[in-house]
Amino acid sequence: MRIVIAGGHGQIALRLERLLAARGDEAVGIIRNPKQADALRERGAEPVVLDLESASVEETAEVLRGADAVVFAAGAGPNSGTSRKDTVDRGAAVLFADAAERAGVRRYVVVSSMGADAGHAGNEVFDVYLRAKGAADDYVRSRPSLDWTILRPGMLTDDAGTGLILLAASTGRGPVPRDDVAASIVELLDTPASAGLTLELISGNVPVTVAVKDIAGN
Numbered sequence: 001m002r003i004v005i006a007g008g009h010g011q012i013a014l015r016l017e018r019l020l021a022a023r024g025d026e027a028v029g030i031i032r033n034p035k036q037a038d039a040l041r042e043r044g045a046e047p048v049v050l051d052l053e054s055a056s057v058e059e060t061a062e063v064l065r066g067a068d069a070v071v072f073a074a075g076a077g078p079n080s081g082t083s084r085k086d087t088v089d090r091g092a093a094v095l096f097a098d099a100a101e102r103a104g105v106r107r108y109v110v111v112s113s114m115g116a117d118a119g120h121a122g123n124e125v126f127d128v129y130l131r132a133k134g135a136a137d138d139y140v141r142s143r144p145s146l147d148w149t150i151l152r153p154g155m156l157t158d159d160a161g162t163g164l165i166l167l168a169a170s171t172g173r174g175p176v177p178r179d180d181v182a183a184s185i186v187e188l189l190d191t192p193a194s195a196g197l198t199l200e201l202i203s204g205n206v207p208v209t210v211a212v213k214d215i216a217g218n
Contacts, residue, residue: 010073070100096108
């Protein structure tokens with residue numbers, strides 16, 4: 001498969017690119033900073049420089065044409081202000097969805113956040129982030145031509161992955177290694193029946209492959 005990943009230099013995306021390349025898939029990572037290109041190449045991915053905060057739908061669609069699936073894993077980052085929560089965490093996800101539709105790519109996996117909710121209350125930066133992610137999720141779910149899956153991990157860690165997770169519509173709070181998030185995305189991409197699901201993900205005791213197949217009804 002050819003899979004295009006927004007936020008290609010993010011910590012989850014770099015792990016995902018390595019997994020996809022290792023099994024022979026064509027991973028394409030969209031980055032804003034050309035200095036990040038070598039890090040993607042080292043993981044077997046093709047870097048594409050494109051700023052999703054300023055790119056047009058058509059420019060983005062050009063990158064997506066011919067892809068079998070897209071993954072939105074971009075984020076403004078923990079040190080960004082409220083304005084970039086809107087332009088990246090919401091705006092770029094909306095742009096990416098519109099571009100996928102224009103390019104004729106149906107499969108769309110979003111790396112969201114546990115607690116994402118467009119109606120979330122509060123004025124702290126993290127509150128704005130949760131509203132932005134929630135609004136983006138709502139937009140993606142409203143697009144009838146996308147086979148979307150929304151994945152909402154718990155607290156992300158850099159611990160080594162165990163390959164054991166809890167994946168459900170609601171899991172409760174908990175940590176999860178980024179390794180296991182990336183592995184779960186690969187399995188979701190391989191499981192068309194997971195389309196139309198919004199899922200929370202934390203560490204658990206079920207192998208990734210089994211957890212995804214169970215939740216998808218396979």
